[in-house]
Amino acid sequence: MALRNLGRNRRRTLLCLLVAAWGGAALVLTAGFVRFSFDGLREAIVRGGLGHLEVAPAGDFSGAASSLERSALPPALAGWQSLRNEIEARPHVQAVGAAIQFTGMASHADRSAAFLGVAVEPDRERRMGLKVKIRSGEDLPDAAPGEDEDLALLGAGLARALGAVPGDRIVLVAPTVEGSLDAMDVTVRGVITSGLLELDARLLKTHVMTAQRLLGTGNVSSLIVGLDDTDRTAAAKAGMLPLLRQSPLPLDAVEWDTRAPFYGQVRSLYVGIFAFLGGIVFLLVVLSTSNTILMSVMERVREFGTLRAIGTSRLQVASLVVLESLWLGLMGGLGGAALGAGLAVLINHVRIQMPPPPGAVDPMELALRVAPSDLLAALVFIIVVLGVASLMPAVRVARLRVWEALAHD
Amino acid sequence: MTSVALALTLAASGPALDPQEVLRRSDPGRLSPQSFRARLRLARGDRAHDVEVWHQGRSRTLVRLLAPSDRGKFLLRRDDELWLVSPRTRRPTRLPKAYRLYGAASLDEALGRFQAENYVPTGVTEETDEQGGPLLVVDLEARDPKSTFPHARLLTRPGDFRALRIEYFLRSGKPATVVEFAGWDEGRPRRLVVRDHLHSEGSVTVDIVRLEELPVPLGLFDLEDGAARARLPPPLAAEGTPQQ
Amino acid sequence: MTVDAPTTTPLFEARNLTKAYRQGDTVVEALRGVDFAIRSGELVVVAGPSGCGKTTLLNLLGGLDEADQGHVRFAGTDLATCPESGRTLLRRRQLGFVFQSFNLVPVLSAFENVEYGLWLVGVPKAERGRRVDEILAVVGLGERSRRRPAQLSGGERQRVALARALVHDPLAVLADEPTASLDSRTGTTIVDLFARMNREKGTTFVLATHDPAIIDRAPRRLLLCDGLVVGDERIGPS
Numbered sequence: 021m022a023l024r025n026l027g028r029n030r031r032r033t034l035l036c037l038l039v040a041a042w043g044g045a046a047l048v049l050t051a052g053f054v055r056f057s058f059d060g061l062r063e064a065i066v067r068g069g070l071g072h073l074e075v076a077p078a079g080d081f082s083g084a085a086s087s088l089e090r091s092a093l094p095p096a097l098a099g100w101q102s103l104r105n106e107i108e109a110r111p112h113v114q115a116v117g118a119a120i121q122f123t124g125m126a127s128h129a130d131r132s133a134a135f136l137g138v139a140v141e142p143d144r145e146r147r148m149g150l151k152v153k154i155r156s157g158e159d160l161p162d163a164a165p166g167e168d169e170d171l172a173l174l175g176a177g178l179a180r181a182l183g184a185v186p187g188d189r190i191v192l193v194a195p196t197v198e199g200s201l202d203a204m205d206v207t208v209r210g211v212i213t214s215g216l217l218e219l220d221a222r223l224l225k226t227h228v229m230t231a232q233r234l235l236g237t238g239n240v241s242s243l244i245v246g247l248d249d250t251d252r253t254a255a256a257k258a259g260m261l262p263l264l265r266q267s268p269l270p271l272d273a274v275e276w277d278t279r280a281p282f283y284g285q286v287r288s289l290y291v292g293i294f295a296f297l298g299g300i301v302f303l304l305v306v307l308s309t310s311n312t313i314l315m316s317v318m319e320r321v322r323e324f325g326t327l328r329a330i331g332t333s334r335l336q337v338a339s340l341v342v343l344e345s346l347w348l349g350l351m352g353g354l355g356g357a358a359l360g361a362g363l364a365v366l367i368n369h370v371r372i373q374m375p376p377p378p379g380a381v382d383p384m385e386l387a388l389r390v391a392p393s394d395l396l397a398a399l400v401f402i403i404v405v406l407g408v409a410s411l412m413p414a415v416r417v418a419r420l421r422v423w424e425a426l427a428h429d
Numbered sequence: 430m431t432s433v434a435l436a437l438t439l440a441a442s443g444p445a446l447d448p449q450e451v452l453r454r455s456d457p458g459r460l461s462p463q464s465f466r467a468r469l470r471l472a473r474g475d476r477a478h479d480v481e482v483w484h485q486g487r488s489r490t491l492v493r494l495l496a497p498s499d500r501g502k503f504l505l506r507r508d509d510e511l512w513l514v515s516p517r518t519r520r521p522t523r524l525p526k527a528y529r530l531y532g533a534a535s536l537d538e539a540l541g542r543f544q545a546e547n548y549v550p551t552g553v554t555e556e557t558d559e560q561g562g563p564l565l566v567v568d569l570e571a572r573d574p575k576s577t578f579p580h581a582r583l584l585t586r587p588g589d590f591r592a593l594r595i596e597y598f599l600r601s602g603k604p605a606t607v608v609e610f611a612g613w614d615e616g617r618p619r620r621l622v623v624r625d626h627l628h629s630e631g632s633v634t635v636d637i638v639r640l641e642e643l644p645v646p647l648g649l650f651d652l653e654d655g656a657a658r659a660r661l662p663p664p665l666a667a668e669g670t671p672q673q
Numbered sequence: 674m675t676v677d678a679p680t681t682t683p684l685f686e687a688r689n690l691t692k693a694y695r696q697g698d699t700v701v702e703a704l705r706g707v708d709f710a711i712r713s714g715e716l717v718v719v720a721g722p723s724g725c726g727k728t729t730l731l732n733l734l735g736g737l738d739e740a741d742q743g744h745v746r747f748a749g750t751d752l753a754t755c756p757e758s759g760r761t762l763l764r765r766r767q768l769g770f771v772f773q774s775f776n777l778v779p780v781l782s783a784f785e786n787v788e789y790g791l792w793l794v795g796v797p798k799a800e801r802g803r804r805v806d807e808i809l810a811v812v813g814l815g816e817r818s819r820r821r822p823a824q825l826s827g828g829e830r831q832r833v834a835l836a837r838a839l840v841h842d843p844l845a846v847l848a849d850e851p852t853a854s855l856d857s858r859t860g861t862t863i864v865d866l867f868a869r870m871n872r873e874k875g876t877t878f879v880l881a882t883h884d885p886a887i888i889d890r891a892p893r894r895l896l897l898c899d900g901l902v903v904g905d906e907r908i909g910p911s
Binding site: 021024025027028322323326327328329330331332333334421422423426427 | 728729732735737738757758761762764765766768769770772774776778779780781789790793794837838
Binding site: 127132168189191193196198199200201202203204205233234236 | 476478494496498499502513515517518519520522523524528530531
């Protein structure tokens with residue numbers, strides 16, 4: 021009877037369905053956008069150089085998660101080659117690469133600038149899928165540089181500050197692990213961008229061998245672990261811990277999101293925005309539909325009176341009203357899910373370029389990621405919303421005085 | 430006149446209350462050799478680094494780093510410029526004047542460099558030290574208003590005018606560095622203790638292990654041509670150890 | 674079908690039944706102390722001019738409203754002290770209603786409208802179908818039972834309403850102006866049905882009407898005027 025009642029005023033029912041569907045579609049699209057943002061940010065963080073896990077001496081990360089703070093610590097990971105090879109042999113590990121964080125001054129002609137250095141093993145970075153955005157010049161070669169063949173990639177801002185272009189020779193000065201100082205000529209191999217303006221102003225990237233020569237050490241700061249699937253990060257860390265415990269130096273493996281606290285902040289921000297939007301959709305749909313539902317109910321007062329007269333209880337007539345709304349919610353939610361999914365496909369097809377987020381450099385292509393769970397959630401949400409919208413009318417119906425309802429026109 | 434916190438022969442004349450005179454007689458570098466070679470040991474905590482200093486005239490100093498990992502590296506001081514000479518670079522690299530050698534002390538501090546002519550004594554007062562001994566305190570103002578340490582104080586003993594310490598202050602009046610002179614031998618302090626109040630890393634002790642007066646070739650301070658540096662003799666041995 | 678002789682205990686009993694309604698600033702005394710009793714198996718017509726309190730009386734007898742003063746007992750239950758949920762159950766199981774405007778659910782077929790009452794009391798589906806077909810056949814609507822009310826004539830709709838009121842074998846059927854929306858011939862047919870059900874099933878009928886044709890044929894007439902019973906006439910055996 022509830023379902024058939026929806027067909028009594030088709031125009032009104034259609035209007036309700038449209039409101040519900042658009043509300044559902046809005047939620048689906050928003051979920052797709054948020055997921056796009058989260059996934060995009062996550063992969064950008066991981067593939068941008070952070071890797072999935074970082075193995076380093078325990079305590080290096082405590083209260084000093086930023087690269088700048090950690091770069092002040094001398095490389096302490098000795099015997100890293102064997103550890104790297106052991107970790108690489110583990111399942112789902114694409115590659116493991118040594119990394120050194122260091123700071124110093126870079127000079128070119130009469131210009132100098134401080135740099136934040138990261139030394140890597142380029143071949144392993146590529147196997148991990150860690151991408152370097154080359155602005156000009158070339159990436160570091162796989163092979164370790166020989167003496168006097170040291171190369172460096174400069175962040176775009178740093179290159180500008182030094183007035184250096186690929187092919188130029190610059191001088192790097194850095195404190196050695198012994199406490200003195202050393203300088204080294206390096207050739208600029210390329211200019212890169214991290215995607216973050218502030219980091220580009222200081223970023224310098226070299227081969228691990230180059231940094232070790234400059235710093236006067238055979239150690240590295242850490243090992244970056246790249247996995248074949250970001251979702252396996254926690255499991256990979258758990259599997260690695262027994263191996264790390266065997267090391268004479270206490271080691272720790274830290275996930276990428278711990279090393280990128282701003283990801284959690286961005287995520288919280290987005291969740292808050294999404295919740296706020298969901299609240300607005302909730303209110304809009306409730307307000308729009310509850311009035312419509314109330315109108316349809318008030319037009320049937322005598323009918324409800326009759327049902328009450330012939331023995332239908334208050335709860336049953338109220339349930340009838342709610343059930344009608346739930347049917348509306350189901351149909352509207354299904355329509356909304358389908359509409360949202362369809363619109364997402366369409367939007368992705370159009371390939372809209374989003375402006376770079378604050379602090380970033382490159383624009384992003386919008387690619388909404390709608391998961392089945394989003395469609396289900398939108399459906400359930402709309403059903404719940406319509407259910408809530410029907411509560412007031414249901415209460416009104418339940419409170420009808422039978423004799424008054426029967427006398428209603 | 431500059432000095433490596435070395436030979437300072439103070440005339441044991443009577444106390445002079447003229448600030449300029451007290452300053453002149455107490456200047457640790459007043460009687461230091463014009464040209465010398467010395468081996469210094471910089472110690473902080475349980476770590477020590479040896480360097481060899483070649484000094485010429487007022488403003489030229491070459492510091493050869495003696496640690497095996499620092500082989501072939503020099504710090505070159507010419508007037509107010511400081512350069513790092515490294516075998517890994519084709520040309521010397523300019524460093525900030527305040528670069529801290531081994532993170533311990535700047536070159537000026539390690540050398541006990543006090544340029545009296547850069548300061549104007551504004552007054553001298555008589556005080557007593559912790560043991561109740563007499564002290565003369567000369568207040569100094571830098572001639573250059575842009576000086577890093579516009580205020581300083583020289584504490585010296587009346588009678589022999591042995592400088593006890595020099596205190597450097599920032600513009601705000603906050604103490605920055607204190608250089609103490611100790612281990613006096615043959616009229617020269619053989620030890621400096623440098624306390625840096627701006628970096629909470631304790632004090633650095635600079636010991637003059639060996640000192641030799643000799644003419645220092647100017648070629649050592651040539652930025653373009655490192656030939657003279659390449660021909661340097663082996664470093665002075667530490668006293669009691671074979672020549673290295 | 675044999676009909677048991679009416680029992681002595683009244684099925685309906687009203688004592689000093691009083692009810693007033695507020696209409697804006699005016700208080701309308703619909704009933705002003707009405708006393709009467711209706712035995713099981715009777716067919717009683719409550720007659721009177723428009724506004725005399727007939728509908729109010731039926732509402733009170735059916736537990737659709739509460740009296741301001743006095744009592745109504747139905748099947749031994751004092752409706753004044755019975756909670757709304759209890760009255761709902763009484764109506765569901767032991768009463769049937771027929772309304773002037775038929776009051777059928779438009780989205781249900783004739784069959785489903787009648788079936789609804791059985792569904793309310795929890796009759797299994799197979800039995801529901803059988804009983805609905807049976808009662809619709811009795812009221813003469815067997816072949817058109819799958820049509821919706823909008824596709825039926827007024828008379829047919831009222832037959833459906835009667836079938837709905839009877840399908841669960843109630844003790845009594847309350848009908849308020851059951852022929853007001855019908856032409857005279859159809860109305861007569863409907864009233865004949867009421868009489869036949871009363872004879873064959875022994876169901877008590879209380880009809881409120883101002884239709885002289887029905888009043889004249891009633892075996893018992895309860896005359897109302899200005900909220901008071903001014904006459905209670907038994908014409909002959911029902």
